Amino acid sequence: MPEPVSPFTRSLRREARRLASQPWELAMVSWVPALAAALMWWIFSAGLPNRLPIGVLDEDHSAISRQIERFLEASPGLQVAERYADAAEMDRALVAGRVHAAVWMPRELSRELKQGRAGQVVLLHNAQRGTHSSLIQRDVRTAVGTVSAGIELTARAKRGESAPTARAHLDPVRANTVALFNTSSNYEQFLGAALIPALLHIFAMTAGAWTLGRELRDRSLGEWLAPGVGANAGTAAGANWGDAAAALAGKLLLPWASLSVVGLLALLGLTLGRGWHPAGSLLWVGVALVLFLGLSVAMGAFLAALTRSLRTALSGTGFITAPAFAFGGVGFPLVAMPAAARAWALALPYTHYARVQIEQLQMGAPLAYSMATPLWMAVAATALLAASAGLVGRATKAPESWGKR
Helix, strand or coil: CCCCCCHHHHHHHHHHHHHHHCHHHHHCCCHHHHHHHHHHHHHCCCCCCCCEEEEEEECCCCHHHHHHHHHHHHCCCEEEEEECCCHHHHHHHHHHCCCCEEEEECCCHHHHHHCCCCCCCEEEECCCCHHHHHHHHHHHHHHHHHHHHHHHHHHHHHCCCCHHHHHHHHCCCCCCCCCCCCCCCCHHHHHHHHHHHHHHHHHHHHHHHHHHHHHHHCCCHHHHHCCCCCCCCCCCCCCCHHHHHHHHHHHHHHHHHHHHHHHHHHHHHHCHHHCCCCCCCHHHHHHHHHHHHHHHHHHHHHHHHHHCCHHHHHHHHHHHHCCCCCCCCCCCCHHHCCHHHHHHHHHCHHHHHHHHHHHHHHHCCCHHHHCHHHHHHHHHHHHHHHHHHHHHHHHHCCHHHCCCC
């Protein structure tokens, strides 16, 4: 007589057959997340934004204005894409979005400088695009400042000052800035690397909600927990909590494992695959990522078990995961958020995973700083799975609640 199959193994095999027979369900936990992660990597693969298009309106037509334009063109972050004959043409280009900014050198610029007065170069930029705007402002200031310093040094040299004395008078107080982390300002390393886990967070929680929610939607909960007994198997007394927990673990294992493989490959590709050897523990970031995705899957399953509705569970998934990156402290600092927004951010698991990743990949912080968070994620995932098993057991006693969309 064959030995009875455990609920975990039976559920795992059933889920494997289900995924094999449903190509799109398999795709949503395998190649679709992988393709999305690859697309995100490709978008940020340049690392640093460069050759941002700007326009130039030169009304002075002097040697100084032409020199400023040459320095702008030489800046690696800028590209002088258009030159304008008048202000109206410049305004139309800015409104149409053909350029991100325009540099205006007004008439009498060189005359003002020759007469010892301060000249003005005007930068018109679209501040709605914060990244573009800040990079363009930095490069334009550098180009104009370099030309301005050259003019001042030449003037002081003509008055008989030595070059060292002139440089000291030109810049008597200097701000010496020291970049501690991400010294190259590489967007792939701090922004692309943070967006991919946020994307996988959406896929993982959706997978958890869908995997359990479809059993309720299809009224197959009893068949899943006790196959061969009937669609309403176990409804009289409810499923045993231990069996329900084992069956739930078997059901969620494949989506979690598949998404974890995608996440780890993306992590290795972004770091070692790009020649980036983080100062912190890459291994611990990998552990944190796997546990974070496990928690995400457990959260989705818990919503499905709690609401007994696939539609409601998926709606809750979107409510939690969609804004996670915006509240994660990567794009906007947590300390600058209002108290309510900061409280919501701290309630989201992505915020805590992002902190671990930044500490280890970018800051090279001691491992002790990042040790507790992944362990708490493991505890939270276990607690959610245990609670979901209890809710599933209750659901088996109420077949009338099955079938909700």
